Amino acid sequence: MIDSTLKRSQYRLFIFLFFLAGQATGQSVLNTPLVKVYSVAQLRSDFRLIRQAMEEAHPGLYRYHSRDSVSHWFDDTEARLTKPMTELQFRRTVEPTIDRIGCGHTDLYGSKAFVKYRKKHPFRPFPVDVFVLDNKLYVRENRSTDTTVQRGSELLAVNGRSAGTLLSHFYQYISSDGYNQTFKPYVLNTGLFTTYYTLAFGLDSTAQRLTLRDSTGKIRTLTFRPRPDKLKISTDSVEKRVIPASKPNKPSPRKPVPLEEEPRTLTFSDRDSSVAILKVSSFTGGGQRAFFRQSFKAIAKRKIVSNLVIDVRGNLGGNSATSAKLVTYLADKPFQAYKEVDAPVRQVSFNRYLGWKFWRFWIRNFFTHKTPEGAFRRSGVTGIFKPIKKNRFRGKVFVLTNGGTFSAASIFTSLAKHNAVGRVTVIGRETGGGEYGCNAFTSPYMTLPETGVQLRLPLYKIVLAIPGTDKGHGVMPDVPVTYTASAILSAQDLDIEKVYELLKK
Secondary structure, three states: OHHHHHHHHHHHHHHHHHHHHHHHOOOOOOOOOOOOEEOHHHHHHHHHHHHHHHHHHOOOOOOOOOHHHHHHHHHHHHHOOOOOEEHHHHHHHHHHHHHHOOOOOOEEEOOHHHHHHHHHOOOOOOOEEEEEEOOEEEEEEEOOOOOOOOOOOEEEEEOOEEHHHHHHHHHOOOOOOOOOOOHHHHHHHHHHHHHHHHHHHOOOOOOOEEEEEOOOOOEEEEEOOOOOOOOOOOOOOOOOOOOOOOOOOOOOOOOOOOHHHOOEEEEEOOOOOOEEEEEEOOEOOOOHHHHHHHHHHHHHHOOOOOEEEEEOOOOOOEOHHHHHHHHOOOOOOOEEOEEEEEEOOOOOOOHHHEOOHHHHHHHHHHOEEEOOOOOEEEOOOOOEEOOOOOOOOOOEEEEEEOOOOOOHHHHHHHHHHHHOOOOEEEEEOOOOOEOOOOEEOOOOEEEOOOOOOEEEOOOEEEEEOOOOOOOOOEOOOOEEOOOOHHHHHOOOOHHHHHHHHHHOO
16 A cells, blocks of 8 residues: 555656646646656567567668677667656667667657647757857857857856767767768757757756856856747757758749758859859759759850869758769769669568558569579669760869768769769768768658657668778768868858868969
């Protein structure tokens, strides 16, 4: 009797604390996906399905780590599922293991119920917008009513947790290819700091106490009240990080899309008439091949243009065949893009939980053949690409990259560098996607039957046909460019400045 009474008291306290958390964020969290608790049996059942799916069908599960290591991680994670958890707690427990695999296309996402609730009840804004630089945090924008908070101040701690502690927690939940570390800070710098704070630490994401160091070196700890307004719904969400980039919205004839928001643009430099700048923000969406054709035709007409800048910074990918097509405008000779695009199995045993059923059926039965090694290869992908004859660019090419150059964009960078040798110079930072390929091509979502949490599961291993061996990193820049906090705050483009500097030599 005493034990049951104690349990009831603990339960009431648990609900009361969540109620207070909801009041702090201006939300009622009772009976919502935020606090719904799943039993140990339910959690273990879902996790075992994750393990089964990955061990059976993930094409790159052992790409960077041994089978024994991965099995140990799975065993250790299941051993920690010893008490009832909410959906967020379950994801917090499992995601670090998913991240350790080294696949940026594999991740956990919120259930449909969680996503729906978040859209209706977004969390309050964080007091400041921050960016990551050299494993430190800086204020990019003051969102609070305290006007003494300076842009560029270093954020030392949030609610007593140091910046280093925060980042080490956040990085456990951001999957990247191999051993790459540039993709993780890039993700946080797209406005997702609040999102990952919530994922890592729960409903106290409004962050009341911030410890800041200003430009004079003065350190202050400030306490903030949540602002009454809400964050605008955007890709800044716990439930989904879109990779590759989602299809760009079609511009309205009444409201044209600003130039800087266009998915792809061609401009000619005002500073140097020999320079053309091709910005490709995504390899997703229609009309790209026509855009490339028109762009290189326009470049060819300007006989004076002998230097081409291709900017794929922040390009999260899309159609890899389209990215390879862009390389044909630069390549010196015919080239093979892919050595293999292989799946370990033709049909998965957990098909009822996996999305894209019709698409996968079509590919599996009509566009896949078995290799002598026993893998199932996408048909026609290992063929030879021929360079474009008309309007092919033969001058110097500067490819601008950063941690957000991912998936198909990283494939483009790698193929361009290896197939226009001596003419392509990569400038910036290591790409977020792997130099030797990734796991993707088809990446449906699997819905776990108990919690509704979704696992994104790539089905094909892509290996590029380039010399050397895969060391688990992205394309390294030929000319590295390092940013400072002041350069970021003043919106300086140090990468393009490096291009002009090189042209003067």
